[in-house]
Amino acid sequence: MNPADIVITDGEFARFQEFFYQKTGIVFGDTKRYFVDRRLADRIVTTKTGSFADYMTALRFFDPRAEELQNLINTMTVNETYFYREEYQFRCLVNAILPEVTHHRRREEPLQIWSVPCSTGEEPYSIALYMLENWHEVDDWDIRILASDIDTRVLEHARRGIYDARALQNLSPAARMRYFTRTGEASWQIVEDLRNSVEFRKTNITCTADMRRYRDMDVIFCRNLLIYFDDASRRRAAEAFYEALRPGGFVCLGHSESMSRISSLFTVRKFQDAIVYQRPM
Known part of the structure; x- marks a missing residue:
């Protein structure tokens, strides 16, 4: 069967949206719609379930370890x-947020920064690099x-x-030489010490059990x-x-997002x- 042979009806698309x-x-x-239909069809063909109805049945009742x-x-x-x-947010981190966070903090207490969703790792590694390069108290x-994503494939990456x-285009040649080793004609690997400095976890932020692991x-x-x-998921x-x-901790959102319109x-x-955005003390 070819994915192009799979037709997703309007009703089936609505069912998938809700699921x-x-x-x-x-x-x-x-x-x-086109994006979803094409990828759903690929999964239906890959799993040999044959139709949308059979695929959804397999997802709901025959996927005990949630692998599919x-x-x-x-x-x-x-x-x-x-x-x-x-x-600009990394500048804000080292110039304003960290000095405020550490002002009354004892040295033996850890500083915890969480990147979510971390995708293929550029953001949490950027946080580490920017602090190394620009925060005089980093040592x-x-x-x-901590870095988390719902996608296990990107976590492995x-x-x-x-x-x-392309991923390294904003880094200076000096930073690339200092923190990366060439692994191919056009690929570089971040050095082992920095790879080990970030803890990657699979996390679904809509899952209460997953979110209990993040405190302080x-x-x-x-x-x-x-x-x-949607609005309800944003509020949650x-x-x-x-x-x-922690009380006094900060959230950094994307440039087009505003916590004021959410909570x-x-x-x-x-x-x-x-x-x-700051959690009040």
């Missing part, structure tokens, strides 16, 4: 990023960088830490994820981030380099 939303919090609007659900999530999520994307603190020239975070980077959620995510943060739990902080 995927319940599992991930992600909303696929009608503008994503994870394959579906990996197929449906889009991951595109690069090093130092929206660099004085126990810094823990992130752990390997191998990138092409100082900074959360959640950029360009909430735009894929905001509440989960509130619980994950009243956070205080808007306008720093020189960026607007961020």
Whole structure:
């Protein structure tokens, strides 16, 4: 069977929209119809289920370890990023957020920064690189960088830490030489010490059990994820981030996202380099 032979009806698309939303919090609007149909058809053919109805039955009742659900999530999520994307927020991190967070912190207490979704690792590694290059107190603190994504495929990519020239385009030649080793004609791997400095985890932020593992975070980077959620899912995510943060901790969102339109739990902080959101003390 060829994927082109699979036809997804309007009713089936609506059923899938609701199913995927319940599992991930992600909303696929009608503008994503072609994208969804094509990838659904690929999974139907790959699993040899033959039809949308049989595929959904297999997902619901014959996938006890959620292996096919994870394959579906990996197929449906889009991951595109690069090093130092929206660099102004990293400037804000080292110039304003970290000095404020550490002002009354004892040295023996760890600083915890969480990148979600981390995609193929460019964001959490960028956080580590930017602090190494620009924060003079970086060696004085126990810094823990956690990185999570719902897509297991991108997490494996992130752990390997191998990138092409496009991903590294914003890094200076000196930084590339200092923190990467060439692995091919046009590929570089981030050095082992930095790979080991980031802990990668599979996490679904709509899953209460997953989110219980995140507590006492100082900074959360959640950029360009909430735009894929509806209002209810955004509010639940905001509440989960509130619980994950220390009092006084910060959330950094994407440039087109605003916590003020989602939740009243956070205080808007306008720093020189960026607007961020703080859990009140």
